[in-house]
Amino acid sequence: MGCSKVFIFKMKKCDCIKYLGLVDPCMGSGSLLLNAKKYAKEPGYIKYYGRELMTSTFNLARMNMFLHGIMPENQRFRNGDTLDGDWSTGEETDFDMVLMNPPYSAKWSAAAGFLQDERFSDYGVLAPKSKADYAFLLHGLYHLKSNGTMAIVLPHGVLFRGATEGKIREKLLRSGNIYAVIGLPANLFYNTSIPACIIVLKKNREGRNLLFIDTSQKFEKDKKQNAMTDANIDSVIDLYNKRETVEKESFD
Numbered sequence: 001m002g003c004s005k006v007f008i009f010k011m012k013k014c015d016c017i018k019y020l021g022l023v024d025p026c027m028g029s030g031s032l033l034l035n036a037k038k039y040a041k042e043p044g045y046i047k048y049y050g051r052e053l054m055t056s057t058f059n060l061a062r063m064n065m066f067l068h069g070i071m072p073e074n075q076r077f078r079n080g081d082t083l084d085g086d087w088s089t090g091e092e093t094d095f096d097m098v099l100m101n102p103p104y105s106a107k108w109s110a111a112a113g114f115l116q117d118e119r120f121s122d123y124g125v126l127a128p129k130s131k132a133d134y135a136f137l138l139h140g141l142y143h144l145k146s147n148g149t150m151a152i153v154l155p156h157g158v159l160f161r162g163a164t165e166g167k168i169r170e171k172l173l174r175s176g177n178i179y180a181v182i183g184l185p186a187n188l189f190y191n192t193s194i195p196a197c198i199i200v201l202k203k204n205r206e207g208r209n210l211l212f213i214d215t216s217q218k219f220e221k222d223k224k225q226n227a228m229t230d231a232n233i234d235s236v237i238d239l240y241n242k243r244e245t246v247e248k249e250s251f252d
Contacts, residue, residue, distance in 0.1 A: 021095040023049035025082040025139060026102040030061035034068055036099070049076045049095065051087070083108050083135050086119065087143060098140040098150035104192065105155060108132040118142065123171050125164040133158050134168045141177060141201055149179075150201040155194055156183065176204045180211040180240060185219040187226045213239050213250045 024032050027050030037043040048070060052058040058079040065075050076091065082102075087093050110129040114120050119142040120135070127134035133154050144150045158165065159181065172178050180200040187193040195216070218232040239250040 020046050020097070021049060021092060021145075022046050022097045022099065023095040023140075023143060024099045025051050025087075025143075026100055026136065027052050027061055027077070028057055028101075030064045032099045032101060033061075034064060036097070037068060037070065044074075047074045047076065049087075049092070051078045051080055051082050053079075053081055055079055082139060083132065086117070086139070093143055094145045094148075095143055096145055096148045098144050098148065098152075100136060100140050100150075100152040102133070102136040102152070102154075104194075104196075105131040105133055105157070108135055110135075123168050125167050127168065128164055131157075131161075131165070134165055137199070137201075138168070141172075141203075144201070144203060146203045148202070152199050152201070153196055154199060155192075155196055158199070159197065172201075173210070176206075177201050178210055179205045179208070180213065182213045182236065182240070183216055185216050185226050185228070188219070188228070190225070193225075208243070209252045211240070211243050211250065211252045214248065 022033065022036050024030075027033060030050065033048045033050060036046060036048070040046055048065065050061065052061055058077065062075070062077060065077075066072075078087075107130055108127070110126045110132075114126055114135075115124070119139050120126055123138065127138075137152055137154070137158075140150050140152060158169070178199060179202045180198075182198040182200070184196050184198065186195040189196065213236060215228070215232070215236050218236060219226040219228050220232075221227075239246060243250075243252045245251050
């Protein structure tokens with residue numbers, strides 16, 4: 001998972017001169033949020049928001065924040081279900097950055113009532129019960145500020161699966177919300193050998209073409225799994241920043 005963390009934070013450098021709201025709706029032990037602190041030039045100007053379903057993991061995240069010097073007043077964490085219980089409207093609900101690495105193809109209720117939920121109502125359909133990938137994506141996008149950036153790590157299947165997922169994907173593309181898709185090498189993560197991708201989203205990509213980056217050959221073989229070196233990662237960041245067509249590597 002380390003390479004995806006580096007991608008996410010180098011793609012959106014936190015050159016913070018004012019308060020910046022950062023949220024991870026599936027924060028786990030807080031590793032993505034802590035990487036924001038690592039790559040930010042002014043980490044003291046970040047306020048960290050997050051939600052975690054498992055109480056023990058939620059408590060671990062809070063402890064990690066304190067151990068890494070994040071002040072209590074800059075933490076806004078909640079223990080609960082991200083999809084079934086949206087962020088409280090009594091607090092800030094739009095964020096400068098949304099970062100997510102949700103559980104791949106998790107099950108969720110997909111109850112009909114969610115069609116009236118503002119997070120999902122514009123799409124007319126819901127992510128299937130057996131695969132909540134697009135439910136997590138739409139949740140994050142809904143809570144993104146108009147000038148913000150979102151990055152989410154998902155299985156490759158979200159790029160081509162049909163039915164309701166296909167309809168959601170088409171709506172996202174027509175609305176100009178998908179800014180870039182970065183295909184990652186297979187066997188990169190500890191918990192699965194399937195290839196994954198990073199999808200970068202904005203409320204509107206302002207006329208820019210959708211950028212595709214293929215990193216499937218940018219890795220080193222390790223004993224049990226593949227790994228991306230710093231040089232591999234830097235080359236992908238360079239492709240992302242330049243947004244140019246490079247044969248067999250990127251297409252803008």
